[in-house]
Amino acid sequence: MVSKESKALYIEARIRADLDELWARTQDPARHRRWDLRFTEIEYLPRAEDEPQRFRYATRVLPFLTVAGTGVSAGEKERPDGTRTSALRFHSPHPLSLIAEGSGYWRYVPDGDGVRFLTGYDYRPRWGAFGAFADRVLFRPLMGWATAWSFDRLRLWLERGIAPERALLNWLTELVVRALVLTVCCTGLGLGPLVGLLGPLAPAVAFLCPLLLLVAISLALLMAPLSGTPAARRCLRTPPARVRAPRLLRTLENWS
Structure with a gap:
């Protein structure tokens, strides 16, 4: 689905917070869109009981331009090793969306008095050679920064009670x-x-x-950002070792 030549994004933050509370603030669309800079709107769509969760997302690029898309997600809240996983696939039919389709995951790894919260995701850009160039030079680095900045904003919300706004x-x-x-x-x-x-x-x-x-x-x-200011530099941007996407992601292939 995504280009083999693209470089998948990886972001990791260590958050001193309760695992259940971190899960709630990342899985609830109303709270998710408060801290994630990449989205203006996130809402769940109706689904049958035996189907993965479908959702709609939108990003306001300009005051008069909103780019929207849809996706499907699934989560594993209880795993034998104590970790949790959430996976998703998404696509946007909007002609002005550089992202045509993509996939990714979140992992929640308990670590002492906190949680290693990490994501890996990739996508296929549209607009041919121009889109590939724009993505490599500008858009992909911007997406990596926005994800890391958002993770640190989430950390401040959980650790210090600083509201995302x-x-x-x-x-x-x-x-x-x-x-x-x-x-x-x-x-x-x-x-x-x-x-x-x-x-x-x-x-x-x-x-x-x-x-x-x-x-x-x-x-x-x-000078380093103040302690109450979100900063992408506080997040790990390179995986510590070879990272594999969770098996859960493959179960969504027939639903995307």
Whole structure:
């Protein structure tokens, strides 16, 4: 279903939370869409008792453009090794959706006082050679970042009680502050010729100001995000070993 040449995405977060609560906040569509940046809407569709769960998802790309798709999912809440698994297959018929179809899984692995929450997924882009290039250069890295950022937002919700909406506001505020610092500092670096107007203080100011401005620029660019701000960098983006998709995923092939 997906291209053999594509590079599957892998994201892992360690969350100090109860396994049942983590399961609830990831399996309930109303709570899932609150923390997952990739989706604007997620809703379950009617199904027969012996069928996997079908769902509809949508993402608002622009204020006037929403891309939607459908999928099917199944979960294993009780496994002999104590882990849990959720698998899904999805597709979008929308012509403006770069993703044509794909599949993926979530794994919940108890680990001491927390849970290793990880995902692996892949998809087939549309639009031919242009779509493959756009996916490799821009879209796939963006999807990896958005998944990792969302996992950390979920972690903050579970570990620290920071609501997803508040976490987003924290992130936007920090982003604006960093941008303002960079703007002010870069403007200050361009005012060097005016230092001569300070008379006797000019040599000292000419030495200290650029140094302080460069320090501020470095902090704005490189300083770690605040503890209450979601950050993709806190998640593992490379699998620790060879990873195999769960068998559960194969049971969905006839339903996708």
